[in-house]
Every structure is written in structure tokens, then in C-alpha cells.
Amino acid sequence: MALDAQLRRALAERIRYYNELGIYDFYRRSGPADEPSLADSAKDLFRSGDTPHLAGDGARAKLIQPEEREDMTRRAAVARRVRDENIFEVAAEPEYSVADPAKALKIIREDLGDCTRCVLHKQGRKQIVFGVGSPRAELMFIGEAPGADEDQQGEPFVGRAGQLLNNMIKAMGLQREDVYIANIIKCRPPGNRTPEREECETCSPFLMRQVAAIKPKVIVALGAVAAKTLLAINAPMAELRGHWYEFKPTGVRSDDPSWRGAKLAVTYHPAFLLRDPRQKKEAWKDLQMVMRELGLKPPARVAE
Numbered sequence: 001m002a003l004d005a006q007l008r009r010a011l012a013e014r015i016r017y018y019n020e021l022g023i024y025d026f027y028r029r030s031g032p033a034d035e036p037s038l039a040d041s042a043k044d045l046f047r048s049g050d051t052p053h054l055a056g057d058g059a060r061a062k063l064i065q066p067e068e069r070e071d072m073t074r075r076a077a078v079a080r081r082v083r084d085e086n087i088f089e090v091a092a093e094p095e096y097s098v099a100d101p102a103k104a105l106k107i108i109r110e111d112l113g114d115c116t117r118c119v120l121h122k123q124g125r126k127q128i129v130f131g132v133g134s135p136r137a138e139l140m141f142i143g144e145a146p147g148a149d150e151d152q153q154g155e156p157f158v159g160r161a162g163q164l165l166n167n168m169i170k171a172m173g174l175q176r177e178d179v180y181i182a183n184i185i186k187c188r189p190p191g192n193r194t195p196e197r198e199e200c201e202t203c204s205p206f207l208m209r210q211v212a213a214i215k216p217k218v219i220v221a222l223g224a225v226a227a228k229t230l231l232a233i234n235a236p237m238a239e240l241r242g243h244w245y246e247f248k249p250t251g252v253r254s255d256d257p258s259w260r261g262a263k264l265a266v267t268y269h270p271a272f273l274l275r276d277p278r279q280k281k282e283a284w285k286d287l288q289m290v291m292r293e294l295g296l297k298p299p300a301r302v303a304e
Ligand code: SF4
Pocket: 112, 115, 116, 117, 118, 119, 120, 121, 128, 185, 186, 187, 199, 202, 203
């Protein structure tokens, strides 16, 4: 049985909260006597006034409020599903014991396998587009979904939008190989449509694990879908851009005490910039903000 997507997010938030307190191991009690306490736990999740959220109080309110209207019967049923699916095992992924990020990414890729977890596996994808770049990258770019070229080549951002992203990276004084590039979802949606929320929620846990393995200093969300999914904020790009957000991948743990999460900035998707080149100046402002954070200087001559 599929777990309610909103509950999954609420649980992931709670697990992250415990992780931030230094609690990583969760145990499932067995036996009918535990049912009331499981139900109570689920009720707590929906109360959750103390649950921290990377996107701020306003965003948390948007996330939690609809759930507070759920009735007691449904909450108890959800609690039983939590027990059945053993959701707390999300805190023990196989790559956690691996220090080398390249090996950790390999494990995550193997775990993803020939994924059939969402409908996109049977809607014409040629291959899964996992991600590309340095496993030790300080800077990570996250877009929305693979397009036709990416589906064909198995690598994110290789078409015209990819060329523009390469130019943006060069303008920052870096090479494509210096950064890591991925998308929220790993299979091409038919007709390049916007990914459905369900698809994002099913696929993004693998992205979260990639982020936790790479431990970047800075993440740049490319476009509204990536920004809204990563930050759980439903806001227009004009509001999302120009700010730093504290970002810690949801539902995963990092054993590296020196990595407390990444700073996240939002800019336009390169495909949007191809359609509206006037916005390149705005995107450059966003990238300059990132460069200041990373101590980067642009090369003497920046290619257009
Ligand atoms: S989009 Fe992600 S979850 Fe869906 S089938 Fe592809 S890899 Fe699996």
C-alpha cells in the first residue's frame, strides 16, 4: 500500500528533527499493545508546532495546516500504515557506512536500479538520468527533469539548455566537471510536461541521498519546480530568488559532523533563459551571489 505523500513528508521532517538532535537509530516495537502509542505518534506529527522547517514558519504552516483538519480515524489508520511500511528504516540507507562519496553515489545508483517506482518508467523513457559531475563538488545544480536530449544521452543538461548551463558555470570560473548536476526526477516526462507532485515525491528521496553523499556547500535550484520541491514553498520565482535558504536533505542522515547542510539559492532554469534572454542579467546576479559565497572570481573574459 502506498504511504500518504503528505504523511511521508511530515515523517521525513520529524526524522530530520531527531537527526538534528543526534538521534539516528529508530526501532519498531511489535505487538498489538503498541498501537495506541503509534497512533499518538502520528497525531503528534500533525500537531508538530515544534517541527523545524528549512523554509521557515510560513512554509511550514502551508505544509501542516491542511493535515490538521484530518479526522482521528484517518490518523489512526495512517499510524498503522507507518508501522506496516516501517518508514523509520529510511534512516539507514546502505551508503551511510561508506565515506567515499563516489562509492556512495554508486550504491545509490545501484539501489535505484531499473526503477519502476513511479508511472514515468512506462511513459516512454529511454533511460534513467541519474546525475553527473564531481562526487566532491562544492556546488550542485538541481533542475527539474530530463528532456529529450538528456533521455537520449543519459546525462542531465546536455541539450541547448545544457550548453547555456555550461556557459553559466564557465562564467563563474568553473568547469562542468567541477560541479554536480542532477534533476528532481530522473526520467523524462512525456512531452516534457511538468513533473507531477507525486512523481517528484517518489523520486526525490534518491536525490536527497545524492546530496547527503556529496555534501555540497551550495545548491542552486534551477527553476520553479526544483525550488518549490526542495524548499516546500509555493511561491513565485520573483520571491524565491535573491535569498539564501538553509538546506538539509530530508529523510537522510550524514555521519559527517562537519557538514551541517548546504546553502541553497534559486535562479532561472536555463531553458527559460533561452526563451527569455532578457532574464540572463537577473540569473547572473544570482550566480554572483553564489560566487561570493564560494569565494569564486569570474575569469578575465566571460563568454556570452
Ligand atoms: S522518475 Fe524516478 S521514481 Fe519515477 S521511475 Fe524514474 S527513477 Fe523511478
